[in-house]
Amino acid sequence: xxxxxxxxAQWGDExxxxxxxxxxxxxxxxxxxxxxxxxxHTMVVRGVEYKLHLIPSGILYPGKACFIGSxxxxxxxxxxxxxxxxxxxxxxxxxxxxSGNAHLILPYHLRLDELEEERKGTAAIGTTxxxxxxxxxxKYTRDGLRMADMLDEAVMLEVLARNVSHKNNVLERMYHSPxxxxxxxxxxLRQCAERxxxxxxxxxxxxxxxxxxxxxxxxxxxxGTMLDIDYGTYPYVTSSHPVAGGACIGAGVGPTRIDQxxxxxxxxxxxxxxxxxxxxxxxxxxxxxxxxxxxxGTTTGRPRRCGWLDTVVLRYSARxxxxxxxxxxxxxxxTGLDPVRICVGYEMNGRREDEVPLHTGMLGHxxxxxxxxxxxxxxxxxxxxxDALPAAARAYVAQVxxxxxxxxxxxxxxxxxxxxxGRAPIFA
Numbered sequence: 001x002x003x004x005x006x007x008x009a010q011w012g013d014e015x016x017x018x019x020x021x022x023x024x025x026x027x028x029x030x031x032x033x034x035x036x037x038x039x040x041h042t043m044v045v046r047g048v049e050y051k052l053h054l055i056p057s058g059i060l061y062p063g064k065a066c067f068i069g070s071x072x073x074x075x076x077x078x079x080x081x082x083x084x085x086x087x088x089x090x091x092x093x094x095x096x097x098x099s100g101n102a103h104l105i106l107p108y109h110l111r112l113d114e115l116e117e118e119r120k121g122t123a124a125i126g127t128t129x130x131x132x133x134x135x136x137x138x139k140y141t142r143d144g145l146r147m148a149d150m151l152d153e154a155v156m157l158e159v160l161a162r163n164v165s166h167k168n169n170v171l172e173r174m175y176h177s178p179x180x181x182x183x184x185x186x187x188x189l190r191q192c193a194e195r196x197x198x199x200x201x202x203x204x205x206x207x208x209x210x211x212x213x214x215x216x217x218x219x220x221x222x223x224g225t226m227l228d229i230d231y232g233t234y235p236y237v238t239s240s241h242p243v244a245g246g247a248c249i250g251a252g253v254g255p256t257r258i259d260q261x262x263x264x265x266x267x268x269x270x271x272x273x274x275x276x277x278x279x280x281x282x283x284x285x286x287x288x289x290x291x292x293x294x295x296x297g298t299t300t301g302r303p304r305r306c307g308w309l310d311t312v313v314l315r316y317s318a319r320x321x322x323x324x325x326x327x328x329x330x331x332x333x334x335t336g337l338d339p340v341r342i343c344v345g346y347e348m349n350g351r352r353e354d355e356v357p358l359h360t361g362m363l364g365h366x367x368x369x370x371x372x373x374x375x376x377x378x379x380x381x382x383x384x385x386x387d388a389l390p391a392a393a394r395a396y397v398a399q400v401x402x403x404x405x406x407x408x409x410x411x412x413x414x415x416x417x418x419x420x421x422g423r424a425p426i427f428a
Contacts, residue, residue, distance in 0.1 A: 002216045002259065004426055005247045006327075008224025009263035009317035011233075011271040012242070013297065013304060015329030016264045017041025018412055020057040020220045022420045023262075026427045027218035029065045029210045030058030031203070033250030034240040035222030036073040036105060036135065038128040040297065044415045050089070055082050055096060056220055062092055065210070067203040070101035071240060071250020073135040074147065076192035078105075083195065098196070099203040099252075100148030106160075106189075108167040108180045109134040115175045125236050126273025128300050136239040138163070147200050150193040157186055204252025211257055216427045219247040225263075225317040226271075233360045236275025244321035260426060262409065263323040265314055266330045267396070270304040272297050276364035279307035279343045293333040308370065310343040311403040316356040318406050325409035325424065328400060331380060331393060332413045338375030340396060343368040344403055373399060381414040386421055389413075 006023065008014045021043040024030050037053035044050075045060055052059070054074060056066040068074060083093050109131030116134075117124045127133060138144040143163060149156045161182055168179030210217055223242040226232045231243060240246065244261045248254060268289055271277050280286065286306045289295065295304040317323065334340055346353040346366035357363050376392040383389050386397075389411075397408050411421040 002211060002214055002427070003219070003253070003257050004217070004260045004262060005219040005221070005244045005258055005321075006262050006264060007221045007244050007317070007321050008242055009265040009314055009323070009326070010224045010269055010310075011226045011277075012039070012222070012224035013270055013272060013295075014224060014264040014266050015412055016220065016222075017043050017052070017057050018329065018415070018417070018420070019262070019264050019327040019410060020218065021045070021060060021417055022410065023218055023426055024058035024061055024064060026216060027058060027064065028215040029067065029207065029217040030056040031067045031069055031207060031217065031219045031251045032056045032072055033069045033219050033221060033247045034071040034242060035238065036130060036132045037075050037078045038130045038132045038238065039222030043417065045417050047416065052082060054079055055086065055093075058218065059086060059091060059093065059096060063095060065206070066096045067207065067251075068098040068102060069203055069251040070099040071246060072099070073103045073105050073132055073139070074098065075105040075131065076150075076196060077188065080192050080195045096199055097201045097203055097206065098147055098199050100146065100151070100200050102147045103135055103139045103144040104146065105131040105135040106145065106163070107185055108164065108171070109138070111171060111177070111180065112167070115171070115177055119175070124274065126275075133239045147196070150189070150197060151200060153190065153193070156189065156193065160186060160189065207251055207253055208257075211253065219251055221246060225320055226313060228320075231320055233275045233363060236273060236360065260324045261321050262325050262327050262426065263314070263317055263321060263406070264327045264329060265309075266293075267309060267328055267334050268293070268330065269307045269310050269313070270295050272300070272302055272304050276360060276366075277305055277307060278346060278363065278366045279310045279368045280305050281307045285337070288337070289333060292336070293330055308341045308343055308368070309400070310368065311400065312343060312346060312354065312356055314400075314404045314406075318404055323406050325426070326400070326404065326406050327410035327412070328397060328408045329412040331397070331411055332419075334396070335376060335378065335380060338377070339372045340375045341370040341372050342399060342403065344371050345369040371399070381419050383413055383421065386411065386423055
């Protein structure tokens with residue numbers, strides 16, 4: 001089975017970076033298919049921590065082909081910094097490529113993102129202010145600059161001049177804010193283009209050729225299912241499709257080429273930003289999970305909201321992406337909590353609900369229905385197999401499988417790459 005998609009099954013920040021890093025050891029091609037540098041993947045390899053926001057996690061393995069697909073919006077300044085960051089640490093970036101169809105995030109997108117959040121006041125959705133939404137807006141109004149435009153400076157500057165003129169009108173007249181400088185952006189973009197041009201290619205063609213050759217391809221998404229622009233808790237969502245279907249569009253492959261879909265899920269739930277969160281714990285237990293799970297955003301540093309695992313959300317994610325397996329992360333974070341709880345349904349207006357309600361506002365009125373399980377005190381980090389885990393931890397995993405109907409095929413029991421237990425082969 002050469003094509004595997006990895007998706008976030010909650011509100012993002014599930015530990016996809018580590019799971020992708022683990023699976024990349026068996027893959028030959030790794031593809032990022034949506035989002036931008038509003039996401040962050042943290043990996044720990046032999047005690048060394050790496051934080052990436054754009055380049056696929058597989059870059060830490062020498063020789064793996066790593067692609068940014070057409071569905072990603074790319075801040076060229078961030079991409080250059082990330083290339084420099086990796087190369088300064090001795091990581092070879094020669095196998096990295098970026099789609100010529102990928103759209104650029106430019107300084108006026110960041111400014112508009114920030115001003116729009118400020119304009120909304122108490123109704124702000126809590127974006128990362130990285131310019132993601134405004135860049136996708138330009139993409140769909142056919143005003144965007146793309147990576148391929150960086151191959152022709154005259155075209156690049158012509159489109160940039162037109163856009164800066166329009167954006168300055170918006171900034172000055174609508175937001176009463178100073179405009180941006182065409183000369184400054186143009187100069188910075190020229191420098192970025194010099195650095196990035198060798199990496200620009202037709203990634204869809206390269207990925208499909210790899211699949212034709214029977215190579216093992218891993219597709220990685222950013223954010224999570226509940227932040228999907230169509231299926232998430234709108235309007236508290238991202239601007240793209242983190243679900244598995246987004247991989248086909250964002251990478252440029254047909255749906256018949258996908259063999260497996262792995263949903264990454266924490267052993268509890270976390271969320272950054274605003275929006276409903278039925279199992280949120282605003283008490284000492286929630287703070288305990290935040291501290292022991294190091295629940296602070298990789299991109300923003302913001303403390304994450306924490307709560308018990310919600311299997312209503314997981315069943316919803318399984319349906320939307322056709323999950324064939326779960327990667328359960330942060331199981332070790334629950335060590336020391338007794339008892340532990342899992343949400344199995346909701347109570348709303350005196351009725352039991354087993355599905356995510358249609359409207360985001362309704363989800364905000366749902367009260368979680370829990371099952372309670374015994375906790376465990378043993379350190380999980382040294383376990384080398386599932387059977388070596390404490391009985392209570394194994395029972396917790398079995399309950400997750402029973403409640404979701406999806407097998408747990410990967411377990412993460414610590415931050416390091418080696419603290420991962422594979423329970424089934426992913427790439428056959």
